Amino acid sequence: MDHAVIIAANTVNYNDSRDLPCKINEMMEESKKNEWLKELKASSHKQRERCMPGTRVDVLTNIQVWLNDLNMPNILWLSGSPGSGKTTIASTVVADFESLSGQFFFCRDQAEFCDPDNLWRHLALDLALGNDALGKSIAQALEIQKANIRGLDISTQFEHLIVKPVQELFQHTVTPLLIVIDALDECDKYEKLLPSLKSWSWRLPKFLKLLVTSRHYLDIKGTLDSVSNHIGLYTGEEVSDQTSNDVEKYFTTRFSVVTRLQTSLHLNWPGPAKISFLVKKAAGLFIWAKCAMDFISHRGGDTEERLNVICSDSGEGIDAIDTLYQHIVFVAFQGLREPEKNSLSSVLGTIVIAKNPLRASDLEQLLGVRDALSIISQLSPISSLTQSALRLFGLILRSTVSVLLGLV
Numbered sequence: 001m002d003h004a005v006i007i008a009a010n011t012v013n014y015n016d017s018r019d020l021p022c023k024i025n026e027m028m029e030e031s032k033k034n035e036w037l038k039e040l041k042a043s044s045h046k047q048r049e050r051c052m053p054g055t056r057v058d059v060l061t062n063i064q065v066w067l068n069d070l071n072m073p074n075i076l077w078l079s080g081s082p083g084s085g086k087t088t089i090a091s092t093v094v095a096d097f098e099s100l101s102g103q104f105f106f107c108r109d110q111a112e113f114c115d116p117d118n119l120w121r122h123l124a125l126d127l128a129l130g131n132d133a134l135g136k137s138i139a140q141a142l143e144i145q146k147a148n149i150r151g152l153d154i155s156t157q158f159e160h161l162i163v164k165p166v167q168e169l170f171q172h173t174v175t176p177l178l179i180v181i182d183a184l185d186e187c188d189k190y191e192k193l194l195p196s197l198k199s200w201s202w203r204l205p206k207f208l209k210l211l212v213t214s215r216h217y218l219d220i221k222g223t224l225d226s227v228s229n230h231i232g233l234y235t236g237e238e239v240s241d242q243t244s245n246d247v248e249k250y251f252t253t254r255f256s257v258v259t260r261l262q263t264s265l266h267l268n269w270p271g272p273a274k275i276s277f278l279v280k281k282a283a284g285l286f287i288w289a290k291c292a293m294d295f296i297s298h299r300g301g302d303t304e305e306r307l308n309v310i311c312s313d314s315g316e317g318i319d320a321i322d323t324l325y326q327h328i329v330f331v332a333f334q335g336l337r338e339p340e341k342n343s344l345s346s347v348l349g350t351i352v353i354a355k356n357p358l359r360a361s362d363l364e365q366l367l368g369v370r371d372a373l374s375i376i377s378q379l380s381p382i383s384s385l386t387q388s389a390l391r392l393f394g395l396i397l398r399s400t401v402s403v404l405l406g407l408v
């Protein structure tokens, strides 16, 4: 007959009373492990956009090949300019790759996700939750350090929380485990992480694969180039045909949604010539393609007129972004009533001249406006950049808005 006892609010089932001490022991170990792992508790990542189906197929395939080939370096470095699509690729990998065992998306706008001190703790927790034995080993490391992991320097945290537990347990596994670190360059003082990242290549086994994305900074390149496989998302004059094809696919798909919704437009609108023109202007920058399409397809706007406005400029890539933002701000102002124009001017003006990044609540207090984010949402094609904080927005718009508001 089966028996059960309740210990510390947990039910322990057993058949034979000789099993009981062993079962109790297991349960106590488990609860001790969970207690120690609580020291690593961290916020979870927000959901991010993924690649439009049919785009970045080559990059995703190359990542998959690298992942399954244990003879290749255990680090893959994906580099590219801001807006080239690195985070979107990293999010797609996180969502679609079964071997995912941990993720950390650095993000300048969230204090917790730009602090280099949080990286190894966060990833250790992910690894611990995915593998019971590893969890025990990481919990032991915390017990030995009396959970004082935060007080240790970053390389020592890496050693205690990742290297030792993994080395103790896994030397012979052949199934790859994947860790994704996105936007290393958005980490404050990312230089502090470079020594441990480099040592990942030789301290950790081949099956523990690390995908790192960042801008093409020289010190990151100097650290990772010799120990990793590299994929570059080139933009501007160096843009690859493959990337241009992906951007073309993006435009074609988004225009097909526009023409389906607006029956006054021909189904093939705006046609291959205009699309190639836009692809050339984007020069591999997905962020430009996205903003341009959000601007063109903005509800209530004159779609054809908006496309003409965008096509009337000559710049490409980064230059074209400045001009695109100027159009967006200009058109947004045209459609507003006087009091709305005043609120938007004061909010944008404050963002532009602020020395430090501002939160929506700072703006509301400073200017006495009711809802700073909804005022900014009048610039809807670029307002997605403002959801969590206004810093990036401030940087990008500084030149554009300064001119428009007569601040310089």
Ligand SMILES: Nc1ncnc2c1ncn2[C@@H]1O[C@H](COP(=O)(O)OP(=O)(O)O)[C@@H](O)[C@H]1O
Binding pocket: 049, 050, 051, 052, 055, 056, 080, 081, 082, 083, 084, 085, 086, 087, 088, 089, 250, 286, 287, 290
């Ligand atoms: N493959 C893609 N499919 C659809 N949209 C994309 C794709 N790549 C990028 N984007 C769009 O471009 C924007 C900028 O890309 P992102 O991945 O954030 O660039 P990065 O991380 O290199 O700065 C994203 O918010 C997304 O809307």
Ligand SMILES: [Mg+2]
Binding pocket: 086, 087, 088, 183
């Ligand atoms: Mg990014």
